[in-house]
Amino acid sequence: MPHHRSTQADVAALAGVSQATVSIVLSGHTPKGVRISDATRNRVLEALRITGYSANPVAQRLAGGKNQxxxxxxxxxxxxxxxxxxxxxxxxxxxxxxxxxxxxxxxxxxxxxxxxxxxxxxxxxxxxxxxxxxxxxxxxxxxxxxxxxxxxxxPFVFIGKRETDKHLLPYVGADYVTATARQVDRLAALGHTRIAYAGVQSDDQSTRDRVDGYRDAMTAKGLAPRFLDLRDAARGTGEIVESGVTAVLLAPENDPDEIVDAFEARGLAVPRDVSVVLLGQPHLPPRRGRRWSGFSVPxxxxxxxxxxxxxxxxxxxxxxxxxxxxxxxxxxxxxxxxxxxxxDCPDVEGDTVALAPSLTRPFERNPS
Incomplete structure (x- = not known):
């Protein structure tokens, strides 16, 4: 049997007062020219306790002009x-x-x-x-x-960088451009020259920022940008082997564990043969407990x-x-x-980055 929700009318009837009096007691503010005795106020409070009445907070706030x-x-x-x-x-x-x-x-x-x-x-x-x-x-x-x-x-704020023609849109975003460029710098300092970006080329702002950071950093170092689509992990890793890529920046839509499985199926190890950097937390949680190198999104x-x-x-x-x-x-x-x-997106050290294979072994895989 459904429980009857008490109303202000129920409270007023039990206390023997008007609904206006109940409303004033609930608000805690007595209008100018109105007097409510302590005895009346106590009767209303007791009726509130007995009925278990609770005011509608949205209605109260709307009536006051400030919702909070x-x-x-x-x-x-x-x-x-x-x-x-x-x-x-x-x-x-x-x-x-x-x-x-x-x-x-x-x-x-x-x-x-x-x-x-x-x-x-x-x-x-x-x-x-x-x-x-x-x-x-x-x-x-x-x-x-x-x-x-x-x-x-x-009034609104977008969580994530967004741009409009007049740049009026308020937002709080992550600095994917700088964070991605730092990953290229990190890999280049370890001797990597064939560094690929693996991710879907979509039009959303975060993807554009990551791609811009990667492309600008590669160009600044005189290196050729390489873009891969690893949604088909087996096919994508084959392309990495054939092109001689030694380091991969993984966009978060990729499943990094699936990529590692595909590498291992080809006899390659991370990071010995291929260094892998995550450009933010992956959409799926890691399964192996591996400490991925890259950056995190705050x-x-x-x-x-x-x-x-x-x-x-x-x-x-x-x-x-x-x-x-x-x-x-x-x-x-x-x-x-x-x-x-x-x-800023803080760097994560991890254990999936190492020296380029050419610096640790006397051969280089299928240079292109």
Whole structure:
């Protein structure tokens, strides 16, 4: 039998007062010219205890004009399936920052997923209005939707570098360009001259940044860029052997353990014959416990800093409150650097990088 949810009318009837009196007691603020005796207030509080009534926090906040609610919208499904956990670290950072800022978070999940991507079109715009602002996460965003948010001045921050024609879109991203270039420098310092980039050539911003970092670093060293597609691991590793490549930069969509298995099937060992560097955490968790060399993406820091930025955008014209420690003075005067934050990706030493084979053995595999 369903349990009846108590209402303000139930509380008012039990206490023998009006619903307006119950509302005033719940708010904790007595309007000017209104007097509620201690006895009446105590009767209302006792009725609240007996009925177990709990106010609708969204309705209370909307009535007060300040929700203290911020949202998170993800273009792909949020929670991991098949071992994939793209969003977990971002959400950890968001939660930590939300606790410190004293705000509650809403996860928008009702938008239908079509071809692996959610869209805000339809009633999604109205749903966002529940929150004061929203964080956006996703590998494949809708550019028209982002422009609509900009045009309507809805407060939002994208987690991940994003660019628009007028560079107005606020984001907190990772510095994939510099981090990828450092991996080329690391391998070149170990004598590698045939360094390949293995990854799908897609149009998303993070892929473009990684490719730009790789190509620029190779060109600066007078080395020829080589691009491989390792979705078919056996075929791709065969191409590596035939071309004489001695080091591979793996984009995160690759399964590094599968690549190592394909190398070993050809009698090659990592890192003795081929050095392997990961350009960020792989989408699938490693199975062998190998310590991969490369760089990591500071996802928790990105999530936390994005929420702080969003809070500053939302509150930059508001007075500070006990629940919102960010003050609207100099701390809220946002600059271009605030709106477009890029965070360094720390290197991971690992054990999958070694000297080029030509420096440790008197032969070189099939030089091209």
């Amino acid at each position: 609610l911020l949202g998170v919208f993800t273009y792909e499904k949020t929670f991991p399936r098949g071992g994939r956990d793209f969003y977990g670290a971002f959400l950890n950072g968001i939660e930590e920052a939300a606790e410190q800022l004293g705000v509650d978070m809403l996860l928008f999940t009702s938008a239908r997923v079509v071809d692996g991507r959610r869209r805000l079109a339809g009633d999604g715009w109205q749903r966002l209005g529940i929150a004061d602002g929203c964080l956006l996460l996703g590998q494949q965003e809708d550019r028209e939707e982002l422009q609509h948010l900009l045009d309507t001045n809805y 996802r928790e820091e990105m999530g936390a800093r994005a929420l702080v930025l969003l809070s500053r955008i939302v509150h930059q014209d508001a007075e500070p409150t006990r629940r919102s420690p960010v003050r609207p003075s100099a701390a809220l005067r946002l600059t271009d650097a605030d709106y477009h934050q890029i965070i």
